[in-house]
Amino acid sequence: MPEPWLPGAEIHDLGDHAPTDHQYPPKAIAHITWDRNATAAAPQDWCSYEDLVGYFTGAGAGDAPHLVWDPFTGRTTQLFPADSRSKSLLSPAQSPTRTNRAGQVVIQIEAVFFPYCRHQGTVYPRLVDTPCAGWDRIHAWISSWGVPDVWPMGRPTDFSEHRDEHVWETRPGWYAHAHVPYNDHVDPGSWPDFGAGPGPGAPSDPPPHRQPVPPASTPARYQVTINGLAYGYGAHGYQVTVVGRALVAAGHGSHYQSGPGPDWTDADTENYAGYQVSLGYSGQAADGVPGEASLNRLLGYLPGPRTVSLAHAIAAARTDPGAAQGHRTYGAEVAIVEQALADEGLLEQRWVDGSFGSLTVTAYAGWQRRCGYTAGAADGIPGRDSLQRLGAAQGFAVTD
Structure with a gap:
């Protein structure tokens, strides 16, 4: 689409x-x-x-x-x-x-x-x-x-x-x-050409000063903002790393010489362009800068600011394991927790998917034990203290 x-x-x-x-x-x-x-x-x-x-x-x-x-x-x-x-x-x-x-x-x-x-x-x-x-x-x-x-x-x-x-x-x-019928405006008076040759829609005179289309080999260098976070050349943040890792997992990481990391480079753009082409996009719709639809298809959720609600984390940990495979109760927030667990060496990167499934519960229980909890207090269901400690260690905020 x-x-x-x-x-x-x-x-x-x-x-x-x-x-x-x-x-x-x-x-x-x-x-x-x-x-x-x-x-x-x-x-x-x-x-x-x-x-x-x-x-x-x-x-x-x-x-x-x-x-x-x-x-x-x-x-x-x-x-x-x-x-x-x-x-x-x-x-x-x-x-x-x-x-x-x-x-x-x-x-x-x-x-x-x-x-x-x-x-x-x-x-x-x-x-x-x-x-x-x-x-x-x-x-x-x-x-x-x-x-x-x-x-x-x-x-x-x-x-x-x-x-x-x-x-x-x-x-x-x-x-x-x-x-347009039943309207009374008479604009626009002129409109730029589609770039076609003679025929319907071709101009009687070419518009001057048109900017040329950048060569296809030149990576796009603009940014977009999706759900409050930046993507595209020069963007920085955890979301850039998340996208890069997802591209590698999807088989579109060939342009990375190192990374992926938190700074969006031409390599990220070129890899994302390959992913867009795999979805059927073409031309400037496959220029390597994410849109909301393609990003959601890549990740299964849209990353947001690095804030996790304790109530949402608890609800996801109690709901997702018993739901259909891959169910995401609060995907964007859970993905922040999962990435933190992965960076702590407790969860494989491939399971950072926004679903607080049984493997994430097990990984979180491991974090709780690392925090000193034992027995039933290390059940994999987040508590305020353990979640705040994870946030402090991995750079996200915790709210109620």
């Missing part, structure tokens, strides 16, 4: 997810923020990406798209997962479709742009006159969701509208906001 979150995006999940209407074909909707009115004679300063992200995560959450995209730097914020509707389209009661949901996906992108904006001293009449930085990554991700490289109502080249309910309901592809 494609990644629900764009690799490399800054995630500000607004919650309030809702399914789309799968009887309609997959779509992507192109918008510009058009937050100021400017002209060739009177350009205005560009409104910053940070301001627009702040708006859509605050007062403007009721109109939020999936992606907020800065075409000057390539920074992108994602507010909803791809398989949820977002909220940037009008969807009045008289519309035959719920426009924000009318597709297997309806991915909406807001470029932070208005015509004749002035950015760092240069005026940009059209979106395609900007560097369009990051577009290739966005396009590859949206393509992975089955949206074809066509504009059923024509590639936008100006601010005229063309709305056709039948085409909207029956044709997959890319739509301008100016194409």
